[in-house]
Amino acid sequence: MTARARSDRANPGAASPALSMRNLSVRFRMRDGGHVAAVADTTFDLAAGECLALVGESGCGKSVLASALLGLLPANADVEGAALLDDGTDLLTADERSLARAIRGRRIGLVPQSPAAHLTPVRTVHSQLAETVRELAAVPRKGLRLATRAAAERAAFPADHLDRYPHELSGGLAQRAATALALVGDAPLLLADEPTTGLDRALVERTADELRRTVDEGRALLMITHDLAAAARIADRVAVMYAGRIVEIADATRFFGEPGPRHPYARGLLDALPERSFRPIPGMPPELGKLPAGCAFAPRCERADALCGTRPRFDGRTACHHAPAEDPSRA
Amino acid sequence: MLELSNITAGYERGRPVVQDVSLAVARGEAVGLLGPSGCGKSTLARVAALLHRPDAGTVVLDGTTVHDYRHRAPRALRTTVGVVFQSPRLSADPRLRLRDLIAEPLKATGRRIEIRERVDELAHAVGLGGDLLTRGAHEVSDGQLQRACLARALVLRPRLLICDEMTAMLDASTTAALVAAVEAYRRETKASLLAVGHDQVLLDRWCDRTVSWAAPSAA
Numbered sequence: 082m083t084a085r086a087r088s089d090r091a092n093p094g095a096a097s098p099a100l101s102m103r104n105l106s107v108r109f110r111m112r113d114g115g116h117v118a119a120v121a122d123t124t125f126d127l128a129a130g131e132c133l134a135l136v137g138e139s140g141c142g143k144s145v146l147a148s149a150l151l152g153l154l155p156a157n158a159d160v161e162g163a164a165l166l167d168d169g170t171d172l173l174t175a176d177e178r179s180l181a182r183a184i185r186g187r188r189i190g191l192v193p194q195s196p197a198a199h200l201t202p203v204r205t206v207h208s209q210l211a212e213t214v215r216e217l218a219a220v221p222r223k224g225l226r227l228a229t230r231a232a233a234e235r236a237a238f239p240a241d242h243l244d245r246y247p248h249e250l251s252g253g254l255a256q257r258a259a260t261a262l263a264l265v266g267d268a269p270l271l272l273a274d275e276p277t278t279g280l281d282r283a284l285v286e287r288t289a290d291e292l293r294r295t296v297d298e299g300r301a302l303l304m305i306t307h308d309l310a311a312a313a314r315i316a317d318r319v320a321v322m323y324a325g326r327i328v329e330i331a332d333a334t335r336f337f338g339e340p341g342p343r344h345p346y347a348r349g350l351l352d353a354l355p356e357r358s359f360r361p362i363p364g365m366p367p368e369l370g371k372l373p374a375g376c377a378f379a380p381r382c383e384r385a386d387a388l389c390g391t392r393p394r395f396d397g398r399t400a401c402h403h404a405p406a407e408d409p410s411r412a
Numbered sequence: 413m414l415e416l417s418n419i420t421a422g423y424e425r426g427r428p429v430v431q432d433v434s435l436a437v438a439r440g441e442a443v444g445l446l447g448p449s450g451c452g453k454s455t456l457a458r459v460a461a462l463l464h465r466p467d468a469g470t471v472v473l474d475g476t477t478v479h480d481y482r483h484r485a486p487r488a489l490r491t492t493v494g495v496v497f498q499s500p501r502l503s504a505d506p507r508l509r510l511r512d513l514i515a516e517p518l519k520a521t522g523r524r525i526e527i528r529e530r531v532d533e534l535a536h537a538v539g540l541g542g543d544l545l546t547r548g549a550h551e552v553s554d555g556q557l558q559r560a561c562l563a564r565a566l567v568l569r570p571r572l573l574i575c576d577e578m579t580a581m582l583d584a585s586t587t588a589a590l591v592a593a594v595e596a597y598r599r600e601t602k603a604s605l606l607a608v609g610h611d612q613v614l615l616d617r618w619c620d621r622t623v624s625w626a627a628p629s630a631a
Binding site for chain 2: 137138139140251252253278279280281282283284307309349350351353354355356359360361362364365366
């Protein structure tokens with residue numbers, strides 16, 4: 082295990098980060114003997130009370146990273162590196178028993194991608210929430226109903242909808258039900274995998290604000306999303322992933338405002354927004370099983386030259402041979 | 413091109429999702445239909461695409477009043493409209509390769525002879541290159557599959573294209589690429605567009621005008 086500390090990324094305020102990701106790599110062994118590198122050499126820290134948004138196109142490895150943190154990768158995955166919680170627990174080496182009994186729900190709460198599929202369809206929200214409360218919080222039998230209501234309230238789930246089944250909920254309410262489940266165990270680290278997909282703008286903003294509130298209460302939130310507007314609303318920092326690698330980590334205000342992203346891919350992604358130039362990045366992301374030898378973005382990049390034939394090193398901020406030089410106002 | 417007059421539609425008797433709604437899309441016009449989830453905009457889009465029979469009201473498509481819906485709709489009328497839905501996974505037969513997925517409407521209407529030329533042309537238009545056309549739906553990403561679904565919607569050269577939350581699950585770059593492909597098709601064919609969505613910034617940028625729907629009054 083190589084736990085190289087990156088001094089320029091460490092948060093000097095916090096004793097130890099809520100999540101410390103060190104050189105995470107996930108490779109899938111394929112039946113034909115080949116390998117697919119879904120996540121490569123990913124390093125970042127996430128502090129309590131901080132939200133890091135992990136953004137990128139579909140298929141860039143974001144969700145594999147989430148599955149790795151929860152120990153939910155399929156059997157053909159090879160994992161390297163470390164993902165340390167603040168007490169030193171390494172999520173990547175923890176066995177299923179401790180993951181199930183001590184970590185999932187208690188140390189990490191998951192806000193899932195499609196809540197309608199995450200909830201059990203044949204049971205009411207109340208029944209599922211009560212079960213989770215009973216499992217995760219030491220509540221006496223008599224107090225269960227009250228505690229369940231309180232749990233629903235924390236995610237702004239209306240009490241008069243508790244007796245409904247998942248299919249009777251709108252997308253937004255299903256999202257809140259799933260968020261309520263994630264918050265029950267009072268986990269210090271929340272993992273939100275595309276929490277706003279399929280929601281309308283007003284609901285995206287409300288969901289983002291609700292997640293932000295849980296961050297402001299002191300939780301750490303890793304939000305995986307392709308929704309840049311939601312990321313801009315909620316994140317303290319942004320990590321951009323391309324073809325399984327983080328290509329840029331930046332302060333959210335500087336990323337979405339001035340001076341903007343440093344990596345050409347990140348710039349292209351922002352420029353594609355309808356409120357900006359609405360111009361797509363030419364081409365499509367490469368296959369993770371057939372990555373080019375050098376910079377994976379080079380075939381789509383207007384700035385690519387001979388230098389890009391070798392893979393750029395991630396320097397703690399950007400992985401690009403052509404990123405703008407250091408600016409004096411660096412945070 | 414499309415005239416929806418006083419449409420009332422729903423899935424259960426006595427509980428209409430859409431009530432007394434009128435909407436018109438002129439020839440060559442792009443109209444955005446904006447509203448929160450659950451407001452009935454997708455139901456209206458399904459009525460416009462002849463996929464759902466309204467309880468009341470009239471649909472006039474390209475000058476013809478519609479009497480029959482779904483499989484009963486006359487082929488000439490049905491093929492006037494192309495539809496792209498929100499979730500490509502749910503609207504693509506998982507057993508088909510992308511090439512066959514795109515060609516399916518040509519096969520269904522007895523126009524196999526056009527397949528080779530038309531599929532290659534559309535694959536290029538939506539940006540599907542390389543060996544992607546020979547892959548199955550499970551071997552491509554959501555964005556790639558949605559590109560194929562757009563190509564499928566365009567393969568019969570519809571005069572009206574209905575995009576129901578076409579880009580809601582996609583990242584910014586793929587969204588921009590798909591919208592650009594739709595607009596290139598419309599420039600070439602003068603086709604009309606009804607784009608249903610909840611992203612005002614996107615619809616304002618994409619469409620000639622945007623119609624806003626409030627949340628349903630009934631709880």
